[in-house]
Amino acid sequence: MQELTKSLKVSLWFMFLTFPLMVVRVNTIEHTVEWRWMNMVYMAVGSFALSFVWRWALRRKEMAKAAPERPRNAFTERLGSDKRFTVSVYGGLFALFALMPWIVSTYQTNIFISFMLYVILGLGLNIIVGVAGLLFLGHAAFYGIGAYTYALLNHYYGIGFWTALPIGGVVAALAGVVLAFPVLRLRGDYLAIVTLGFGEIVRLVLENWSDLTGGPSGVSNISRPDLFGHHLSVAGANTYVYYIVLVMAIVTIIAVQRLKDSRIGRALQALREDEIACQAMGIDRVNVKLMAFGLGTAWAGFAGVIFAAKTTFINPASFTFFESAIILSIVVLGGMGSNLGVILGSAFLVLMPEYLRAFSEYRMILFAMAMVLMMIFRPQGLIAPKGRKYIINDPDLAATEGGKA
Amino acid sequence: MDWDYFFELTLGGLTRGSIYAMIALGYTMVYGIIELINFAHGEIYMIGAFTGLLVAGVLGVYGFPALAILVIAAVVAVIYCSAYGYTMEKIAYKPLRNAGRLSPLISAIGMSLFLQNYVILAQTSDFLPFPALIPEFEFLDPIAHIFGSSDFVIVVGSALCMAALTLFIKYTKMGKAMRATAQNRKMAMLLGIDADRIISITFIIGSSLAALGGLLIASHVGQINFMIGFLAGVKAFTAAVLGGIGSIPGAVLGGLFLGLAESFATGYISSDYEDVFAFTLLVVFLIFRPSGIMGKAPVEKV
Structure with missing residues (x-):
């Protein structure tokens, strides 16, 4: 009652x-x-x-806080560590994605291209937000920097896609480091606002520097990538871009996964947990932060180059704060620091509105709601990041220390 | 030196700055008490403008006089924005009171996107024309070309609001409790202050100021859409930072400073880069003097 x-x-x-x-x-x-x-x-x-x-839900949350932590779901844990199972799932998914352009229409292929672009963007942002714990609200600006690098190089110097791809990544990474330098001292919320401001400055400059960037109308007639000098038809080029993005996404997934467990990755995680303790352990805070920004924005640059090549037309309206917010919500929804989570997050955000038409009108409001609810009820995201377990195999140590631990 | 142009820019900057100051107060008060950048504050301002528009539209159809419409629209906008601010705090921030610093901020960004999309779905994503609610004052006729009646109402109205707020914070019991909570929440709670209630009241006051600001500026500019909150919000936040976040006189000073700076920069340098100036100022200030003009440098505790 x-x-x-x-x-x-x-x-x-x-x-x-x-x-x-x-x-x-x-x-x-x-x-x-x-x-x-x-x-x-x-x-x-x-x-x-x-x-x-x-x-x-609030009561349940309170109860979960009071109750001791239950052991993880053993079944999924076992599945995850079963080599045969994971290999067959990854193999199956890879085969499905590899055959995709031949099964579905060009329109569907396009959707999957944008899905994978978001995966790349999300994974890049995940390095900064999830792994290093620096709230970054200007990711779209670096996406834009990558896209404009290719567009302008192509427009003025006729440089092709394959040359521009590494250049775009490097330019975005450098821009990221340039941004990181002044904001090194800032933390948490101030950092977030400065990155937001920086992102908006980049967009406004792109919009107003008409002589160079074409202003609000953008750059058009960007060349599609060539296949060993052959010029492809529109549909062919689309399929080709699909494979480029697929390979790029796989490279990103592997690279980011490896990065997380590397020396730099662990330094970044230490930085996220406690900056002062991290410095006390001898980690160079400045270097590590610069690296986090550079590594994260480089992927945005790559994604930008591919985006420009795919659409052949770009303008500043594609790189607003709204775009940054979408990428951020992918990371938050999926689980900050979890790569599988980011992939699922972009699937939710990009694929679901496409296939549930009725739902597309309410897409953003639902994701905004999900962002708030996620923070309240499940801050670790859909897929909680799993730290790597380090097991000591030294029998001597195990004999002496085992009992105590 | 063209003095007429100079005065025009100064007065324009003053109008702009008053609005920034009104919104900045909401940021600064909330930050002072719970150390959260209330990202959705700009959206409250936008909702204030929309509520004002709806009320004015309905009353206009029934043929109310202009001044009555202005007063009723202002009152309704203030009531609704306070309600929105209160509800927003209860839903998006209160459950996160003890979480880290990142979670409430992300929740605030989510709330801001939510309110924008809510307005798109409930109303429209297009620009809507806003009726001029403020009547022409005869005594302003000689300078009406550079300082119209809406500028006058904005500057005087915001000055009155800020004076009232300062008196409230300084001399009432509630104001004292607010200052105590801002200084040290735990201690204030030990002394019998209901911190949750103080936080709610802070949101309500901040939101009602934003509502007035939204209504006045919408009537001044003449059109609104769902995006006006984002830019105004970031600029007002800049103002709060310029003045030293957490400081109430600082927010007013920062708002006026930002308004004047923007007005002169667009007038004398280039109007294409209008918004870039504010963002650049924000970035420069946060990097070189994050504590702002009036703020004190925070001491880092280990």
Whole structure:
């Protein structure tokens, strides 16, 4: 009964709250008012039901905090460590993705290209946000820097895709390091705002420096990549770009995975956990931070070059803060620091709206909601990052230390 | 030196700066108490403008006089924005009170995107024309070409709001409790201050100032869409940082400084890069003087 009155109150409150925006719609030119009372009914029922779920979830969270941690789900753990299983899953997925352009239409191929671009972008951002714990809100700017590097080099000097690809990555990485230098001293929220500001500056410069970048109308007629000097048809080039992105995505996945367990990766994780302790352990904070930014933005640069080659037309509108927020939500949703999570996150964000048409209109609002809810109920994301376990195999040590540990 | 042009820019900067200051107060107060950059604050301002537009539209159809519309729209916008600010804090920030620093910030970004998309779905993503709610004052006629009645209302209105806020914080019991909570939340709670209530009130006050700012600037500029909150929010945040985040007089000073700087920069250098100036100032200030004009440098505790 108490629960019911509580939910009723919540429902009334939300009806009040959403009344003007949801119900009233005015036309200030013709001076007419449209009342949409049905929305209020949806709102009332929706918030009434959701308030139960909300309280239940909060209670569960409290209970989970009080209860001792349960052992991890053993079944998935076992599956993950079973070599035969993982190899066959990866093999199957690879075969599926390799054959994709021959099975599905060009339109579908395009969707998968953008899915994999987001995977690359997300994994790059994951190095900065997930592994190093630096909240970075300007990722799209570096995506843009990569794209414009190729577009302008191609436009002015006729440089081809394969030459531009490494250049784009290097330019974006350098830009990342240049940004990182001044912000080294800043932490957490200030860092986030400066990167946001930097990202917007880059976009505004691209938009206003019309002589070089073509201003808001952007650069068009960027060449598609050539296959050993052969010029491909539009559909052929599309398939070709698909394979380039596929290879690039796989390279990124492997590289980022290896990076996480490398010396640099572990230094970054140490930095995330505690900056001061990390310095005390002899890690050069400046170097490591610069490296995190450079490594993260380099992938954005690569993705940008491929993006420019795929669309053959770019303008600053593709690289707004909104884009950065989408990439960030991929990382947050998937699980900060978890690579598998980022891949799943981009699948959710890119593929789901394409295949659930009804859902696409509500895409951003649902993801925004998911971002808030994720932070409250599951801050580790869909797939929690798994730290690597280091096992000591020295029998002497095991004999002496084993009992104590 | 063209003095007329100079005065025009100064007055324009003053108007702009007053609005920035009004929004910056919300950032600075929230930051002072829970150390969170309330990313969605700009969206509250946007919702204030939209609520004002809807109220004005409905009342306009029923033929109310302009001044009555202005007053009613302002009151309704303030009520609704306070309600939104309050609800937002309860949903997105309160459950994260004891989480790290990154989680509430990401939650705030999510909230900001949520409110933007909510307005797109509930209303429209296009620009909407906003009726001019502020009547023409006769005594401003001689300088109306550089300082119209809406500029006058904005500057005077925001000055009054800020004065009232300062008095409230300085002399009321609630203001005292707010200052205590900002200084040391745990200690304040030990002394019997309900910190949750103080935080809610902070959000309510910040949101109502943002609502007034949104309504006034929308009436001044004449059109609104769902994106106005983002830019205004970042700029107001810049103002808060310039003045020293957490400091109330600092926010006012920072707002006016930013408004004037932007006005002169667009007037004398180039209007293409209008927004770049604000962002550059933000980046430069955060790098060289993160504690701002009025703030104190924080001591790092180990």
